[in-house]
Amino acid sequence: MPAMNRLSARALPSLPPGKHADGAGLWFVKREDGGAQWVLRVTVHGRRREMGLGAYPAVSLADARRKADEARAQVRENLDPIKERERARREASSKLHILSDVAADAFESRKAELKGDGKAGRWFSPLELHILPKLGKVPVSDLDQKDIRDCLAPIWHTKADTARKAMNRLAICMKHAAALGLDVDLQATDKARALLGKQRHEVENIPAMHWQDVPGFYESLSDGTVTHLALRLLILTGVRSLPLRFVHESQLEGEIWTVPREAMKGRKGMTSDFRVPLVPEAMAVIEEARRHSRDGYLFPSIRKGVISDATMSRLMERRGMVERPHGFRSSLRDWLAEATDAPHEVAEACLGHRTDGAVVRAYRRTDFLEQRRVLMGRWAKHVTGQSGVLLKAVGV
Template identity: 45%
Template sequence: MAKSNVFTVAQLKSLPVGKHCDGQGLWLHKRADGGAQWTFRFQLWGRQREMGIGSFKRIGLGEARKKADWVRLQVQADIDPVKQRRLERQQSNSRDGRLESLAWEAYGTHKASLKHGGADGLWVSPLRLHLLPKLGKMPIVKIDQDDIAHALAPIWHEKPVTAKKALSRLRTVFKYARAKGFLVNRAVIEEAVILLGENKKPVRQSLSLPWSGVPALYATLSDDDPVQLALRMLILTGVRADSVNNMQLGQIEGEMWQIPPLHVKGRASNTAGFDVPLSQEALHVIALAKKQEQNGYLFPNARGGPLNKMAMRNHLVETNVAARPHGFRASLRTWLSDQTDCPFEIAEACIGHVRKGDAAIDTYNRTAYVMKRATFMTDWAAYVSGKT
C-alpha cells in the first residue's frame, strides 16, 4: 500500500513549485505565482481522474486528508465523486436550481428549433404567465404535483389549450433539468393532471365557411387593398396566414411561390421550406399586389413592413363574415374531399400538412407532389373565382 501522511504542515510550506504527493491519491500542486491547490487522483471504471479539493490557503493539511478520505470511500463504493459532488451542489437551494432559472436556460437551448428562432416569445409565454409567477422561485427538485395543479387550476377548464401548452413547456424544462443532473421527478406532471381532473371543454376550432360559400366572399374582395389582396392569396393557396403576411416578391419564381422555412409551421429546421404552385388567378393577385409592394412585401402594412397578423381577421370581423383566416384551409380541404378525386396524401400536401409515418418510407419518398397539387389548386382557384 502506498505511504500516506507523508508531509507535516511545516514541510508543506517549504515545498518547491510542482506537484507533491501526500500519499494514497492526495496531492498538493504548488504554482509559481505562490498559490497552491489540493487535488485527489483516483482510478474508476478504467479511467484516471483528478478532482479538486480546495485551495491550500483555505484548507489545511488535516482537512484535506479528511476530504481525501471521503473521496476514497466514494471510489470504493463504485461512485464517481466528481459527479456526486456536482449532483449535491445542484440539489441545493441555490438560484441556479430554481425553476425560473432552469426554464430560461431550457428555452435558450430549445429556441433554435422554434419558428422565428423563438424571438416572438410564444413558446415560453405559457410558462412565463401561468407557472413562473407561482413556482419560479422554488427549487425544481421540490416542486410536486400539488404545486403544479394549484398553479394551473385557474386556467385548466377555462383555457384548456393554454394550460396544456404550459404543461408541455414544463415537461421540456424538467427533461432539461434532469439532463443537467437535477434529480427531478417528471412523474409529478402527469400526477398533477390527475389532480386537475379530466378537461371536457371542447377545443374550439377555427371558424370556416362551407366551401360552397367561398366564391361569394371572394367576389367581394377588392383589387387594390393589401389586406383584401392578402385574403385572396390566402384563400387561393390554402397556406397559413403567417406565410401570406410575410410574402415577398423575391419568393416568387415563375409559377412557384417558395415560402422560406421561417414562415412555414413545423419547418424551422427544414432548409427546403415549402413550394406552392400558383394558379393563374393567384398570379393575377400577385400582379395586382405589385402596385402596392413596399420593401419587397407584397401585402405591406402602413410602415412598409409585413402585414399585421390580425389584419385579415379584422377585415372578416368588420364585414360580418363568420370565418377566420385559418378556417379557409378547412374549406379547401373539405372541397378536395367532396368535389374531387384528390388522393389523401396530395390533399394533405395541398394544405402543407407534414405526414409523420414510417421513417423508412419518409426517407425515400421525398416528393412534395408539386405537379399533382398544381392541378387541383388550379381547379380550386377556378371554382373560387367563379370561372367554372
C-alpha cells in the same frame, strides 16, 4: 523558463495552417479552412492535458494569454484547470434555480427547434401568461403537484388547450432543470394532471367557411389593401398564415413560391422546402401586393415588420363572422374531397401535409407539383366564380 509571447496580433491572420507556439504551452492552431483556435498544454499530476481556450478571432491573442495565465496559476496550486472550469460551469448552472430563470434557459436551448427561432413567442407565451406570474419566483426544487394544480386550476376546464400547452411547457422546464443538476420532481406535472382530473372542455376546430361560400367572400376582398390581398393569397394557395405573412420576394421565382422548411408546421420530418404552385390569379394578387412591399416583404405592417397573425382575423371579426383565416385550409380540403377526384396523397400535398412514413418518403421524391398546379388552378376558378359546376380532377 520557455520563451513567451512569440506571436503578434498583427501576424496571426497571415500565419499558414498548422500549430504556432506563443510559448509556455500556449498554441495557435490554424486550420486549412482558415479557422483557428487557441490550445493550452499543461501537465497536471504528471499527466499532460490540452485545454481549449476558444476560437480565434472571438478570443484575441491578449485574451488567450490571460486565460493561459489563469490556468497556469491553477496548475501551480496543483489543480486541474479543465476540471475547475467544468466545476465553475456547474456552479453557474446551479444558480438558475428559480422557475423563471430555468424557463428562460430552457427556451434559449430550444430556439433552434422552433419556427423563426421562437420569435413569434408562441412556445413561451403559455408559461409567461399562466405559469410564471404565480410560480416564476419559486425555486424549481420546491415545486410540487399542488403548486402546479393551484396555478392551472382556474383555466384547466375553461381554456383547456392553453392549459395543456402550459403544462407541457412546464414539464419541459422541469426536465431542463434536472439536466442542469437541480433536484426536481420530474413526476410533478403528471401528478398535477391527476389532481386536476380529465378536462371537460373539448378543443374545438377552427371555424371554416363552406367551400361554396368562399367565392362570395373572395369577391368582397376588393379594396387592394394589404389585409385584403393577404387574405386573397391565403385562400388561393391554401398555406398557413405564418408563411403567408412572411412571404418575401426571395421566395418567389417564376410561378413557384418556395416556403422555407423552417416556416412549415411539422417540419421536423421534412427534408426540403415546400413548393407552392402559383396560378395566374395568385400571380395577379402578388403583383398587386408588390405596390405595398417593404424590404422585400409583400405584406408589411403599418409601422414595422409584417402584418400580425391577428390582422386578417380581426377583419373577419369586424364583419361579424365566426370563421377564421386558418379555416380556408379546411374549405380547400373539403372542396378537393367533394368536388374533385384528386387522389388522397395529392389532396393532402396541396396543404403541405405528409401522409406516409419516412421510409416511403425517402423513395417517393415527388411533391406532386404539376398535379397540384392543375387542382389549384381549378380552385382559383371556383373561388373567382368562373365555374359553378363541380369539377372533377380527372387524370391527377
